[in-house]
Amino acid sequence: MSKIPADYLPPKEIWAEYTSPAEFPVPDKLNLAEFLLDRHVKEGRGDNVAILFADQKVTYKELLATANKFANVLKGLGVEAQDRVGIRMTNAPDAVAINFAIMKLGAIPVPVSPLWAKEEVAFVLNNAEFKVFVVSFPILQPVEDSKHEWQFPTKIVVVGGKPEDVEAKGHVSFAKAIATASDQFANVMVAPWDIGVILFTSGTTGQPKGCVHFVREVFIESQIVNKYVWKLGPGEVLGGSAPVTFAAGYGTFCLVPFAGGGAISLLPRFTPDDMMSTIQKHKITVVTGLPTAYRKLLEMPNFKDYDISSVRMYTTGGDALTGKTLSQWQAKTGKPIWEGLGGTEMMHLVTSTAIGDVPMADSIGKAIPGFEIKVVREDGTTAGPGEVGSMMIKGPTATLYWKPYIQDNKLLATMKKGIKDGWNMMGDAVMMDKDGYIFFQAREDDMIKSSGFRLAPTEIEDAIIRHAAVRDNAVVGIPDEIMGQKVVAMVELEGGHSPSQELANDVIKSTMDVLATYKLPREVVFLPAIPRTPTGKIIKKDLRKHYPEYTTKFVPKVK
Structure with missing residues (x-):
């Protein structure tokens, strides 16, 4: 097992407080893939659909076989528990199988945005110290262009492309490697406080920041969001177009639905017609999308040509939905859009309007059960209802930066500023009403x-x-x-x-x-x-x- 050096994490005395919801007890030893994937096959749901992609249907049993095969491939490449494995993938079933394969080894998945250029790719690879980097062939070029900046002998596994062309470049062909691999694998058990995933921020205000989330966080958060927001179970389908190797898309498509044994529908990229036709084709029951996506759908002259009667819930986040879009959508579909707030630092959602009975216009919702939220004034005292202040969060997930001592302790200083008395300070100015609904006002810098x-x-x-x-x-x-x-x-x-x-x-x-x-x-x-x-x-x-x-x-x- 690879050991994480002590200085790769901040000192524990400045960590936020991690809470432990009683309804989601964490075992002393566990494997995340065992919980999210293998469990469903063992409990008789192996023939249930796990992934829908165009005309392709992948069952839980088939997904498990592919994950086991690639886990054996990774093991052969020298990957051990707590090694970091990068994933830069287009939306396709193999991306999900690869994530579970990494988890099976007790290794750490590190999603790498398909939108990043070579500079961000090289930074994240060096910062996380990838043992292996799994990349989709169509987005391989920026990875290869960044190789001269690599500080580690990272092995590249390419998904797609001709095997002979991939191997000619000195890389490993995913298809060829799994063709002869065993579909049996003994999962590596890890501890709750081992690292479960490292999510990097988008890098819009500087180099991406690595956010560490422990195994226990992944285990609890995936269940909390599913139970209280999406409520996905066997036979249900979550659909959207967020990139699976982008931080928000990773939690949405690689974690939460599998906690409930639901299925996901993957869309390679968003266009209004592709989204609507996919809802109809895959009979999606829960849709997740950005506010801008919903606004583009509203503009479709042929909106009524599609049968979207399978949908029971529409959800959004990432930016303000606005009451205008909410009312327009309700008028057009008869159903609301439920809004929430999450963040890379907190792993996934922390608020949702789905916690209430009706969607509150212009609100990002209430704290999801398991999380506590308070709003404070500049002097640290609690703001009253309707008063704008700084949002502070405490729950089973928390902000914890990877390698905080590099670049002159830059992220250590950020941690010290962003954690106060065990609470995570999100940098958001919000207002909370008397019923606990939160209204986002701005990033505090804005x-x-x-x-x-x-x-x-x-x-x-x-x-x-x-x-x-x-x-x-x-x-x-x-x-x-x-x-x-x-x-x-x-x-x-x-x-x-x-x-x-x-x-x-x-x-x-x-x-x-x-x-x-x-x-x-x-x-x-x-x-x-x-x-x-x-x-x-x-x-x-x-x-x-x-x-x-x-x-x-x-x-x-x-x-």
């Missing part, structure tokens, strides 16, 4: 301080999006000599509308029924599109950076 007021961009954005001509918008604070920061609304228009002084006036005037005068944007900037990350988050730092370059600016004239 809060606007204008003329002595502390303003939440989300409240202003929610007011602006109601205007019929507004397709998307983002509100930012721009430095101002008099106000400190002035409130600027960046607006993307619906088709058929053009930027004008009159439209800027009308957009701001439409918000005056819900916004106090001091919250009104002092300027409107019309843009062709609001910049977002691949996961749907607005890139506000780019908006602030490029503000001087924008030309379509109007000072609204309202009374």
Whole structure:
């Protein structure tokens, strides 16, 4: 068994408190693949469908056989318990089997986003010290381009491509390797406090940060989310298009559904027609997607051509859904979209509107059972209902950074700042009402301080999006000599509308029924599109950076 050096984790005295929900007792020894995969076959569900992919159906029994075969391959490549194995895969059944194979060895899966360029790939490979790196052939090039930067003799296993071409490059062909491997494997048992997975942040604000999650966290969180949010069981199908080797997609498609013995439907990439036809073809019962995906589906002229009657639940996260999108979706489908908040640092979901009886518009929901959430003022005292403050979380998962001492103790400092009295400080400004519903206001760095007021961009954005001509918008604070920061609304228009002084006036005037005068944007900037990350988050730092370059600016004239 590979030993994790002591300085690869922060000192225990600065860790957050990990809670242990009584309803999910953790065994003294366990194997995550045994729990998520093998268990279902042993309990007689081997013929149940585990994965749907285009015309392909993979049963639990078939998935187990592939996972066992690749576990034997990895063992032959020298992988031991707690070694790190990278996975950079397109959405396909083999990606899930490979994840379980890594778990069977007690090794540590490290998802590597298929969206990353060679610089991020090399950084994560070196930072995690991959023993083996499993890569889909179509996204192999950035991996090969980064090899000159590698600091370790990592072996590459390629999924797809011609075996002879793969081997000619000095790599291992996945297909050829498993063809002769045994489909039997004795799972390696590990301890609850061994590492279960390392998830890296998206890297939008610097190099990706490695977030460590122990075996016990994976075991508990996968059950909590399934029990209280998706409620997937045998015969149910979860569908969406998030990349399985992206942090959020990993938990969504490689962990949670398998806790309940459900099936997953994998979509290679999102297009509105592909999503709708897949719902119909695979009879998806729970849909998960970004708010932007739902908005694109709403725009489909042929929406009613598809039979989506199998769906009992729509869920979302990653960015604000908005009350406008929620109401439009309900009007079109008769069903709500349930919203939640999660994070790479906390592994997966920590809140959901599904905890309540009805979806609360513009809310990210309540704390999922097992988690505690409080909102605090800047002085550390508890904020009252309706008061904006900093969100703090405590639960069975927690923030713990990998290799905190490198780069002049950068992540150690982040840990010390982000953990307070055992609570995880998420860096989110939120408001909680008297019933426990939480309303996201902004990342704390995005809060606007204008003329002595502390303003939440989300409240202003929610007011602006109601205007019929507004397709998307983002509100930012721009430095101002008099106000400190002035409130600027960046607006993307619906088709058929053009930027004008009159439209800027009308957009701001439409918000005056819900916004106090001091919250009104002092300027409107019309843009062709609001910049977002691949996961749907607005890139506000780019908006602030490029503000001087924008030309379509109007000072609204309202009374």
